[in-house]
Amino acid sequence: MAETIPLNPITLPLNQISLIEASAGTGKTYTIGSLYLRLLLKAGENNFSRPLNVEEILVVTFTEMATEELKKKIRERITDAIDKLTAFAETQDKSAFKNDEFLTALCHNLDIFEAIHRLKLAEQNMDLAAIYTIHGFCRRMLMQYAFHSGIHFNLELIKDQSDLLVRFANEFWREHFYPLPFEMADFIANELGSPDYVLSLLESNLGKNLIVDLEKQQALSISITEFLQQYLGEYFKDIKALKRFWLESEGKISELITEELNKDYAKGEPKSLSRRSYNTSRLAKWIDQVNAWANDPRDYVLNDTLMSYFTQSALDEKGEEGASLFIAPVFTELEERANALISPDLLRRIILYHYRQGLQKKLLDYKLNHQEKSFDDLLRLLCEALQGTQGDELAEMIRFQYPFAMIDEFQDTDSQQYAIFSKIYRDNPEKNTGFIMIGDPKQAIYRFRGADIFTYLKASDEAQSRFELTKNYRSEKNLVDGVNALFDFPKSPFIYQNINFTAVNSRDDHLRFYLNGKAEPAYRFYLTKSDKVNKTEMAKICAISIQHWLKSATENQAVFQNEDTCKTLQAANIAVLVRDKNEAALVKNELQKLGSASVYLSDQNSVFDSNVAKELAWVLKACLNVAERPILNAIATALFGLNAADIHQIQQNEADWQRWADSFAQYQQTWQRQGILAMLHQILLEQGISERLLSQATGERDLTDFLHLAEILQQAATLHESEAALLSWFEKQIQGEGRQEAQIRLESERQLVKIVSIHKSKGLEYDLVWLPFLAVPSKIPTAGDMNVYYSKERDETLWDMENRNLNTLYEETFAEELRLLYVALTRAKYQMAFALPAQFDKKWNALHYVLSQGEIGKEIALSATKDTETLLQAFKEKMKDNVEICTKPNLEAFPALSINTKNDELKAAEFTGNIEQDWRITSFTSIEQAHRRQNYLAESTGKKHAVFDDAKDYDSQNAIEMSTALLNENESNILDLPRGKQVGTALHRHFENCYFSDLANTEEIDKLRQSLQLDETFTEPLQNWLQQISHTPLSNEIGIALADLANKDCIKEMPFYLAIREYFDVEAFNRALKAHHHLPSEPLQFEQIQGMVRGSIDLVFRHNGKYYLVDYKSNFLGSTLADYNQEALKKEMLHSHYDWQYLIYTLALHRYLQSVVPKYDYARDFGGVFYLFLRGMNGEPQSGVFYNRPSVELITELDGVF
Incomplete structure (x- = not known):
């Protein structure tokens, strides 16, 4: 293990694996910022091999808040360095550094103007800085290197899987414990309590790789059902036998002990049973206690009295020194029978093990079926990918992208996280990277979240260099001295010898x-x-x-x-x-x-757990159903501030009652006409709820909850068709069913x-x-x-x-x-x-x-x-x-202190700037529609038409036309499949969900047939057709069909956002197509835009080191295969402007490959574009297949246009 030495941020080596221990308040974030500046400028001593850009310096921490704070602090350090270096460049006076010792030392042998230039560039690009949470980093790598990680691009990220766990915990309980016989179910209820309690025990360790330390390993390898039948069943059999044996032997046992107690001993002779422990009255009481246990069918736990006074071992201990032992076979047999019982505690823990296994399996199956992953899954998947067959290549690509990494709060790591970074940086054979772990083992306090101090200690031992920060910048001197005095002692202040305390x-x-x-x-x-x-x-x-x-x-x-x-x-x-x-x-x-x-x-409580949420539900019921009982329930809540006498008066007085009924009828109208938020604000004002709540001790909290719930309900209203559906959703949220995230807000700032x-x-x-x-x-x-x-x-x-x-x-x-x-x-x-x-x-x-x-x-x-x-x-x-x-604190309260909460009178500032209206996110379909409309409008009125951002990229814009003829294997009929968006969407979904080698999967074919509203007679023709599609050779040159593609070499439905660097220059786009002799399409026409072009590439596959782009088309071109020959396909490509589409898609893929493939070269690595007109694919080479490979010159020029 390397010796720990005080850190000097100027000389710390940046080309190796180092660990920095940063005690509380010693400037950890400042140190990270200092090292960041060194990396940007290649300044100081023991430097990295070259200056790095912000996109190349990976900084990882553990929370979103810490990530934003780090990014903010690093940006501030860069800005501060620019200001000071600029002042120094103008004056050549080191006072410009304002006592900044680090920056003063950093400037030694530094080209100041080059440094300012690099820092300004870094400042401009800070939004691109690679500063992420650990989960954000893993997700980015999995998606970016999808070919190596095997991750699906369309996976959904579950931010909180607690609702799923509750659901599966209840499912497991019902499936395995409800069918049990009474005595077993009673055991489960007493030992495990409830599904919620079991989940509270298991949740923090779900997903961990736990090794079970148990002698009876066979109990773990069988199913929960087998375990309950075999082990729990055997336990009940044995304890019943023990109880029977006691009841049969109780008379004999009483007789033997009584006889011993009545035995005459000479004065001073040691007795076989001490009279201080045993006497006849105690014996009778103990026997009654054990009898009660033996006769109670629901008491299945071994009786303490039995074990303490009636086993041979217990009797041996109760003899006086020097006496002969009081021995009888009945006591020995009792003890042997009791000792042979498996412990109920152990049974309980083994059941918990099976429960844990069942929960994990249910969760895994759910995620696989729904294409969903949790945050912890991201870590596991990246770790597995790095340990897999392509792991070395994946690690090399990540190192190429991020040659230097700093991991903040490293004491909160675990073995899986360390394995990820160890594989990337510690196992680097070329030693051309840098890796720094920054943390403090004295502040490792998140064991309940899975953090592992022992992983940190292991990493510390493996570091090439170890440094520590030795000055506290937070606290006044006496506080620092106090912490030093408390923890600086020789007897392991933190228990473990390798967690040292160094006085700062x-x-x-x-x-x-x-x-x-x-x-x-x-x-x-x-x-x-x-x-x-x-x-x-x-x-x-x-x-x-x-x-x-x-x-x-x-x-x-x-x-x-x-x-x-x-x-x-x-x-x-x-x-x-x-x-x-x-x-x-x-x-x-x-x-x-x-x-x-x-x-x-x-x-961390949810606002749905608040009393206000429950009371608001009563109010909404009354607004929805304006009747006597719902209204009385609503006005009885604390929101309205009425007491029992008030409500009785309303019931007795018809005029009072009518006023309330009219009010709730008005609230109902407001809800229906203006929405729930307007209605709740109306109630808030008319009923004086704000004033009433704020006059109470918890009023600020309650009012905050009311307003928060009003916002949530307004947002949820857009997702529900009626007021009744919204109320039903709200009640389910209160009950915890499928609850959305809604952590309560601070009641005040x-x-x-x-x-x-x-x-x-x-x-x-x-x-x-x-x-x-x-x-x-x-x-x-x-x-x-x-x-x-x-x-x-x-x-x-x-x-x-x-x-x-x-x-x-x-x-x-x-x-x-x-x-x-x-x-x-x-x-x-x-x-x-x-x-x-x-x-x-x-x-x-x-x-x-x-x-x-x-x-x-x-x-x-x-x-x-x-x-x-x-x-x-x-x-x-x-x-x-x-x-x-x-020693005698004065508990006499001071006079009540009134804190002045009056707000200064404020006025909103007026905005006088200009907001560009042209920036938008658009798509190929939007561009193509705008082109058609603009052509039409230009011809008819000379006016231009804007791009429509919400247009969708469907293969065919025809209305749905369902064929009623039965499909035979005749080619004209298979080509007469239904047409329109629904068909295209269904086929795309089928191709996304199936392996290409199994496109004719019967179960998936049934789903496809049903989505196309076809009966069962269509099953076989669809299977034959999809089999032909999957085996149609795409190209004679590359000799591959869809069925030949391995899943690991495919990315399906790859989404992209193609950035338009400034404005999209339509004229330059048209000139580029014409100059490079692209398909003779008409010139593209639409209004100038800036922003991003979004899209989704149906398939990207890799074959022999080249990457290919595929798009599926279900367009109907005719009822014969001749209608799908190469000339017909080319004509359709031009007519539908698919040539524009695949150029945009090719450019997007080109930029993506540039970022993920080391030493990427378009000419060498890009294979081309396939447009598959599915109706024309009959198994013959290139049937229904359009292929093109845009020239490198064209793509390079288009890269400058966008």
């Missing part, structure tokens, strides 16, 4: 928080009155402390000092870090009591106290941080959990079915708890505050561990509680005045 330095500026004129300590600890964790009391202390800060701020007595500047504290400068939404609710509630508003920034989960806070900084619940004991895995751990010996992730390695799992849990603590302790810029109990619990806790400098070890339960103040005093001795311990 702080920056030199003078950060300080002043409260009421006094400098505040970096750390303030409030000790509760209770010796135990009391979350409510801790939340209250937190709220009062924040209230005190905010009250002082209103008097300008709470200020932040940063060198020469000061700013007054605002609520948004405060963050409370919590574990989950329950802790957040405690803090939010206590703040609310004191008049301080807050917002929970980590809320005002200055509010932020409540954030520790996980969400990673990577962020806050001026003041409160940690009220750090003393809560860590949640320890139990024997009943799905216990998955990493085996160092096997270098594999194991599912410990028999709980033989729980200590290893405890160790992993403690280690992650410490990493989570480190993240929490490194978020603050000025001060941190804590609430702790007077005593630390006997249960393991991460803060207790670091305060004790690791002395408490890794035991689940400690021998004794520990005085918190004693531990803190040791920390205070190191930190002196920068730690304050408040």
Whole structure:
């Protein structure tokens, strides 16, 4: 393993595999930006072999937000470098760099003007920068190199597969557990609870490559049905036999033990059964307990009393020292029968294994049938492609495209992700690339999402060089010193020896928080009155402390000092870090009591789960069905603010009732005439809902939900034919059926106290941080959990079915708890505050561990509680005045603080710019239609016609004409198939869904026949015809038919967007066709456009290293094969302007191949264009086949036109 050394961004080698460890706040993003500048300019020492463009530098991170932030920061660094270099070029004075040490050093031996030019080019092209999420990168590579990855271009990406998992979990439960006999079903219900609970256990490990650590491997290889019949059935048989044996032997057992208890022993003689453990009254109670168990048919778990007092082993332990053993065969047999039983816990875990397998299979089958993939599938597919037969070639193409890569947040990687980048960069035989992994193992906190700290450690060992960032730029000096003091101790501060802690330095500026004129300590600890964790009391202390800060701020007595500047504290400068939404609710509630508003920034709930959604459903029912019962249900909701007396009065008073009925009738009319959004706004205004909600404690949250739901309903209304259908959809969303993504929105963007989960806070900084619940004991895995751990010996992730390695799992849990603590302790810029109990619990806790400098070890339960103040005093001795311990916190609330929420009067700015109207996305069909219309209009009125963007690219524009004649094998009849768009669409779908070697597949033929509205007599003629199509040689030269094409060499329905660089020059297009003697088509005519041309190529295939373009045409040219000869095909190509179409398609494919095929050459690599007129393909060479290969000169010239 390479030695870890401090990083110098100027000298770090860029032509090897390196790892950078970036502790919290040490400028990781700035470092990435510095290395990015070096790569653009080939500047500094140990450079990459050549300067790179933004499209060639791959930067990968793990979230969309982080991706956007990285792109923004890198763009800013480039702009800043341009400004400073330009100023330096003008003055030759290094003060132009404004103390930018990196840029000053970078300019040594640098051509300044060339550097400015390259940076300006990079700035202009930042929208093309290869900065992606890991999933975005994988998807791009799979689609871009589809021939090597085997990915279908039309796959749908599932952003959230949780609804599918719920569906399949319920399906599996019904299929396998409903048919079971009662006792087995009862066992399942008690051990597994429900499909939702099972899913909560399995979901985080679905898709992982888990090795099951189990002695009885045969139990895994059989089906779930066989397992339940064999193993669970055997268990019930054996436990029933044990119960029977007990009931048969209970009298004998009582007699034997009673006889022993009544035996006379000499004084001082050791007894075979200790009288401290056994006596006649206890014996009777124990026997009654075991009898009750033995007679209960629903109690299938081995009885504890039986095992503790009536087995031979238990009796042996209860004898007095020196006594002869109390032995009887009945006790031995009881123990043997009990020990022979398989553990119910193990049965449960094996059932969970089969459940997991079943879920994965259902999910996989669904995705295959629907051409859908999840984010995790993208990783798996790229990894498999790189390990496959074409993996080396695929890796080489990716390296060619991205010769340098940086992976941010690498501590959050897993083995699959590392395998992808390892294959691309570490296994590079030419060593002409660079690869840098950037992360911090101390901040690896996403194990629940599949992140694997052990993969990071393995990658760290394999890196050629290791560097670390050693200066903290986030926090004031005393906070940095405090983290150093807590974690810099010899007893493995993060449990694992290879996760080291290196003390970091702080920056030199003078950060300080002043409260009421006094400098505040970096750390303030409030000790509760209770010796135990009391979350409510801790939340209250937190709220009062924040209230005190905010009250002082209103008097300008709470200020932040940063060198020469000061700013007054605002609520948004405060963050409370919590574990989950329950802790957040405690803090939010206590703040609310004191008049301080807050917002929970980590809320993942759906707006459909809100009370407002349920109440809004009642309102919509009343608007749809204006009748007494629905209206009464609606006005009884909290939205209308009526009580029971009000509603009773409305029922009794006819005039009142009529007013409400008239109102809802009016709402119904508004819904029908103007839409649901207009109706909901009308209700909101007329019924004063905004004012009513905002007067309540949760009003801002509820009003935000109301407005959010109104938007969602308006969007959904466009997808539903009627108001009733929309309401039905809305009710299903509330019930969770096929739910769309609808995470609740923040109720306000005002200055509010932020409540954030520790996980969400990673990577962020806050001026003041409160940690009220750090003393809560860590949640320890139990024997009943799905216990998955990493085996160092096997270098594999194991599912410990028999709980033989729980200590290893405890160790992993403690280690992650410490990493989570480190993240929490490194978020603050000025001060941190804590609430702790007077005593630390006997249960393991991460803060207790670091305060004790690791002395408490890794035991689940400690021998004794520990005085918190004693531990803190040791920390205070190191930190002196920068730690304050408040042993008697004042819980008297300050006077309620009213935060001023009045908004300044704002006015929208007027837009005075000019928006170009010509930019659009168009298609060949739009262009061709516009040409025809423009010709017609030009001839008749002299006017021009614009391109229609919504036109579709159908093969034939004829109306559908269904033939009623029966098809025989006669050629004239097969050519008289139905005509029109429906036929073309159906044939395209058939060609897309079938392997070319199996176009006559009976099942798919039936689907085709039905879509063409043909009866079963057409099945055989269709099969014969498609068989002929698939075996028609496309060309004598290349000697291949569709049936010869392997699926891996084909891309079907390849979509494209062909960028028009500026304006599409129609005259230049026509001149190019004429100059290169292309088909003598009429000149293209339509209005000038800019934007993009979209399209979808029916088929691209690869044969003997060349790429070919194919388009299917179902056009009817005549009722004989002679109507499909080469002259007829050429005539149709010109008449329908397909020559324009295939030139556009060829250009699009040419640009695509340029980007994905190393050293691509059109003359060598492009084979040509086939237009297949399907009705004319009868198996003879080139029958119904039009072929052309545009010259390289023409395509080159057209490339300049577009």
